[in-house]
Amino acid sequence: MKLLKSEFLKLVYQRRTYGLLLAAMAIDVLATAATPYVLSKSKLGIEMSLSTPTAVDAIYAKSLGGYLFVVIVGVFLMSSEFAHHTAIATFLATPKRIRALGAKLIVAAMFGAVFNLVASAVGLASGAIALSAYNIKVAPDSYIWVDYPASAMLTGAVLAVIGVAIGTLIRNQNLAVSLTMVWLFLVDRLIAFIFPDWGKWLPTGLITSLSDLHIKVGGANSPITIDTSSFLDPWPAAGMLLVYGIVFSMAAVLTTLRRDID
Amino acid sequence: MSTIEFKGLVKKYRDVTAVDDLWAEAKPGRITGFLGPNGAGKSTALRCLLGLANPTSGESLIGGRPYSGIAHPLQEVGAVLDSSGFNGSLTARQNLKIICAASGIDYKRINEVLELVELGNVKGKRTKGFSLGMRQRLSLAVALLGDPQVMVLDEPANGLDPLGIVWLRKFLRDLADQGRTILVSSHQLAEMQHTVDDVIIINHGKLVVKGTIAEVTKGKSLEEAFMNLVVGA
Ligand SMILES: Nc1ncnc2c1ncn2[C@@H]1O[C@H](COP(=O)(O)OP(=O)(O)OP(=O)(O)O)[C@@H](O)[C@H]1O
Ligand SMILES: [Mg+2]
Secondary structure (H helix, E strand, O other): HHHHHHHHHHHHHHHHHHHHHHHHHHHHHHHHHHHHHHHOOHOOOOOOOOOOHHHHHHHHHHHOOOOHHHHHHHHHHHHHHHOOOOHHHHHOOOOHHHHHHHHHHHHHHHHHHHHHHHHHHHHHHHHHHHHHOOOOOOOOOOOOOHHHHHHHHHHHHHHHHHHHHHHHOOHHHHHHHHHHHHHHHHHOOOOOHHHHHOOOOOOOHHHHOOOOOOOOEEOOOOOEEEEOOOOHHHHHHHHHHHHHHHHHHOOOOOOOOHHOOO | OOEEEEEEEEEEEOOEEEEEEEEEEOOOOEEEEEOOOOOHHHHHHHHHHHHOOOOOEEEEOOEEEOOOOOOOOOHHHHEOOOOOOOOOOOHHHHHHHHHHHHHOOOHHHHHHHHHOOOOOHHHHOOOHOOOOHHHHHHHHHHHHHOOOOEEEOOOOOEEEEEEEEHHHHHHHHHHHHHHOOOEEOOOHHHHHHHOOEEEEEEOOOEEEEEEEHHHHHHOHHHHHHHHHHHHHH
């Protein structure tokens, strides 16, 4: 309990945490608000009738994008300990390193879940407003009101844990943050774009799978293709995300137990 | 009771042996100076003592236990390390709260230790703007949080002005007089002569000499004695 409180204070005292939360909310709001517009523009070649439940679900699914910032919260929670050399105080207070790291992972998971839930709730609200602005009366599948917040919490928890793990593996703070961004924004998406069969197993693909949208729009002649028809179902995707979280946590524990702290 | 013991401690890095079979101890009620030139292995030995670096072989104990075996370490051992730091975007008080929370120390203690190190007036300031000397005092405040019986201090005089150094000397003396074990590393020999009761001198990771200050200096200054022993007469 003591350790959980200490790790929690590290997050709430850090102003950056609130900046990242605002950024997560902003990206969710922008994505849900802009998607109806994008889908309604046939020029992009991904025209989809907005008046179908799937299209409406797809708009609400854009509220799940906050994980990009959750992972950064996790990276900073760990890497700032090395950047500011507070890792020394942390491990002097708790020399059994597995306990200190365990507390950090637990707090990251809980905080990440709530963080992403808040961001996605704002995103869902913005989606509802955008749809009413487009005067769309079609209701989404009612399960999304439970499933999407639950998905947001799961992805928030797992991505925050992955972030902490990255922070232990790459002790240089700037490098850790930049590599994480490049990976999630670029590499993951590029792989998913070029090799869709692999992409669905990567975090971005799995998070998309959680929204349970099997969509295929666009095609050979259009500049943009969205094809999630072969993506996993939500439950296996959730399980696979958990596996990522566990593997990354184990890597974090193994490196932290072995290496010297300085 | 709270004796610090190095028992055949060895720490090798890839191409240097930073600490080479060190046998030494620091006793309660005394200030023990841990001396040696730059790169002698002082910080490395202290980091092994505090469980931050894994020794290659041998062990170092506090009150008969390795640091990692102490149930409430901050309440038993206070440490100032040369490489330790603070989160600059947090205030002094917030930095200390995080440490108190982790070790179950009452937040009341924060104001007490900040007064002790004469930082009471800047406790709400972010540590980013702290001078080297202020940081050093803040590190000392952290070491004092748990009111420990043992203090391990790596170059605590670094960054302190002459007044601060006099203050530190008196401070350490008071702590030792209360029966605490004080192990303090330094390369500032002239200063240490007036501060310490016992000395441990190492060079290239190896023990050169240990004993009371009188035994080691034999009437000469510590600086002279050190030069004779380390550089070779
Ligand atoms: N993390 C490390 N990796 C490799 N070598 C190291 C590491 N830390 C210390 N060393 C080496 O170990 C030796 C002892 O260094 P240490 O910092 O313990 O010396 P010191 O006595 O504290 O010196 P100073 O008075 O300058 O603080 C040096 O040769 C140093 O280069
Ligand atoms: Mg040193």
